[in-house]
Amino acid sequence: MPSTACRLLALVPLAASVSASALYSTYSFNPLEHLTGIAPYFEPQDPPYMEPFLEKLGNKTNIDWAKTPGLNFLADWEPPVSEAETSLLTRVGRLEATQLGVDLDFRYPDLKKPKQVWTSSAERTFKSAQSLVRGLEAEDNDIKVVTVYESEESGADSLTPYKACPAYSSSAGSDQSEEYQTKFASPIAARFNDLASEFNFTTNDVFGMMQLCGYETVIRGRSPFCDLDLFTPDDWLGWEYSEDVRYHYNVGYGLPVAGYVGMPWVNATASLLLNSSSEEDLYVSFTHRELPPMVVVALGLFNNSAFAAGSGNINDTMPLDRINYRRAWKTSHVLPFLSNIAIERFNCSGSYGYDDDEYYRILVNSSPQDLPGCADGPGTMCSRDAFGKYIQDRVAMFDGFSEQCGVDYGNSTDVLSIYTTDSAQEDDGQTVGKRYDARLF
Ligand SMILES: *[C@@H]1O[C@H](CO)[C@@H](O)[C@H](O)[C@H]1NC(C)=O
Ligand SMILES: *[C@@H]1O[C@H](CO)[C@@H](O)[C@H](O)[C@H]1NC(C)=O
Ligand SMILES: *[C@@H]1O[C@H](CO)[C@@H](O)[C@H](O)[C@H]1NC(C)=O
Ligand SMILES: *[C@@H]1O[C@H](CO)[C@@H](O)[C@H](O)[C@H]1NC(C)=O
Ligand SMILES: *[C@@H]1O[C@H](CO)[C@@H](O)[C@H](O)[C@H]1NC(C)=O
Ligand SMILES: *[C@@H]1O[C@H](CO)[C@@H](O)[C@H](O)[C@H]1NC(C)=O
Ligand SMILES: *[C@@H]1O[C@H](CO)[C@@H](O)[C@H](O)[C@H]1NC(C)=O
Ligand SMILES: *[C@@H]1O[C@H](CO)[C@@H](O)[C@H](O)[C@H]1NC(C)=O
Numbered sequence: 001m002p003s004t005a006c007r008l009l010a011l012v013p014l015a016a017s018v019s020a021s022a023l024y025s026t027y028s029f030n031p032l033e034h035l036t037g038i039a040p041y042f043e044p045q046d047p048p049y050m051e052p053f054l055e056k057l058g059n060k061t062n063i064d065w066a067k068t069p070g071l072n073f074l075a076d077w078e079p080p081v082s083e084a085e086t087s088l089l090t091r092v093g094r095l096e097a098t099q100l101g102v103d104l105d106f107r108y109p110d111l112k113k114p115k116q117v118w119t120s121s122a123e124r125t126f127k128s129a130q131s132l133v134r135g136l137e138a139e140d141n142d143i144k145v146v147t148v149y150e151s152e153e154s155g156a157d158s159l160t161p162y163k164a165c166p167a168y169s170s171s172a173g174s175d176q177s178e179e180y181q182t183k184f185a186s187p188i189a190a191r192f193n194d195l196a197s198e199f200n201f202t203t204n205d206v207f208g209m210m211q212l213c214g215y216e217t218v219i220r221g222r223s224p225f226c227d228l229d230l231f232t233p234d235d236w237l238g239w240e241y242s243e244d245v246r247y248h249y250n251v252g253y254g255l256p257v258a259g260y261v262g263m264p265w266v267n268a269t270a271s272l273l274l275n276s277s278s279e280e281d282l283y284v285s286f287t288h289r290e291l292p293p294m295v296v297v298a299l300g301l302f303n304n305s306a307f308a309a310g311s312g313n314i315n316d317t318m319p320l321d322r323i324n325y326r327r328a329w330k331t332s333h334v335l336p337f338l339s340n341i342a343i344e345r346f347n348c349s350g351s352y353g354y355d356d357d358e359y360y361r362i363l364v365n366s367s368p369q370d371l372p373g374c375a376d377g378p379g380t381m382c383s384r385d386a387f388g389k390y391i392q393d394r395v396a397m398f399d400g401f402s403e404q405c406g407v408d409y410g411n412s413t414d415v416l417s418i419y420t421t422d423s424a425q426e427d428d429g430q431t432v433g434k435r436y437d438a439r440l441f
Helices: 050-059 074-077 082-106 122-134 174-195 201-220 233-251 258-274 293-298 384-398 400-405
Strands: 008-014 116-120 144-148 285-288 340-347 357-363 365-368
Touching: 008 293, 050 201, 082 122, 116 122, 122 144, 122 285, 174 201, 174 233, 201 233, 233 293, 258 293, 258 340, 258 384, 258 400, 293 340, 293 357, 357 384
Parallel strands: 008 285, 116 144, 116 285
Antiparallel strands: 008 340, 340 357, 357 365
8 A cells, every 4th residue: 555645446457367376485586486477377378388398208218317417306206287286276276366355355445345346258267256256245145247258259348359359369479489498498408418318308398397397386386397406597587588578579569459459448447447436446357368468568567668768669679689687578577376457546635745636556466557657646646637648648559459450340349348338237247155055064
């Protein structure tokens, strides 16, 4: 909370569906803080890395790992892939979402509880929304979960607008990412091949092993693949950068349509908050991890060029042959486990040194963000007039979802209207009980 007299009036968070938990490690350099956006491991990676490595490991039974210093842990290591373990992943995800619901309740005790929470229709986001509701609601069946269908013809009117945008491709960024990956992972593969040449480690194997650090830690609480003797801090910074490059081109500033896809949510949300007579104090929505970074672009946050002298091509800020250590675009910050973005509205009457006014603030993963050129309030807050103007400028910059996406269906729309259409007020959606139907046993 801000250390001012401001009172929070409304809050609109957007949470990406779940994955894993905040984890602890005894190392001073913690690889788990540099895993970027790979958290939802059970979503297919394009291309896949972990499964081919595991298959190869299963195939190469002739290697005596126990006699291979540095890799001897592989002698009795079992891949974490059983069904029980996979369902544990889901449970960890639900726990995280419930925790977020409880956190919201603690952080904003004076806000009226919402009547409904919105979610895209995939089972995972739906369950995440249900779990959040369990943490947030005071009694059983207080809050409804409203499902917004993940259509390829929804235009901008859904929580997954990128699925209705032909200009978006889930594999964008793979080529660029692989270029840097080859650079940082080749020496690591060579080091491993010096230990066990029979395995013929490739850069993709190295990448799969690094993914296993996060995946196995979520399931088992720790992983030998996170050991800093196996991968050094520099190896992890290389991995992190290669993923940042991927997300830069996939959902970030390097994807020309990113801001257009993120803007409908920003505009709809800002419109709700700028309208002092909006129905609810709290609007919560769940989507997949693709949307929050596009919202970040629409808002102009984490922009590598913003503080650079001159404004060259944004792609030049993510070179493929070396790390830009000073980049603002760090997806470990934008896309961690259960990443979320929120816009808050405050009443700052009686604050020392500031006009009595409403002020606005953006949070990314609970951290206040500085809106470039919009900071005339306490802390990183921005006055009502300045925020309205800021949003207008951003809307002007990214107006035209359908046109920019090249939609090939006739009934598209550029506006997200789920928060204001009647379906939100009607008897739509399902309520959520506090507990599962628990039977005696
Ligand atoms: C593992 O062995 C099977 C059967 O020989 C083969 O089809 C497959 O391509 C191998 N996989 C890898 C990753 O080497
Ligand atoms: C366009 O029509 C399709 C097919 O009837 C429907 O599924 C989709 O929701 C419509 N899109 C909009 C934006 O109304
Ligand atoms: C090592 O793997 C690469 C890539 O899969 C392959 O092209 C190469 O032939 C392999 N080398 C040996 C010695 O097996
Ligand atoms: C950055 O690269 C992407 C992918 O090649 C391209 O589509 C985009 O236009 C580039 N951006 C700029 C500003 O040149
Ligand atoms: C503000 O919200 C009220 C209540 O939902 C609605 O009737 C009104 O049309 C909204 N005004 C604007 C400018 O969006
Ligand atoms: C990023 O920052 C540069 C420099 O301030 C600016 O020219 C550019 O429009 C910004 N990009 C976006 C998408 O806001
Ligand atoms: C803001 O707070 C002041 C002082 O507590 C109060 O008089 C005013 O009605 C509040 N305004 C809104 C919009 O809540
Ligand atoms: C922005 O939101 C307002 C209010 O919902 C709507 O009237 C307007 O068409 C929207 N504009 C864009 C570009 O989404």
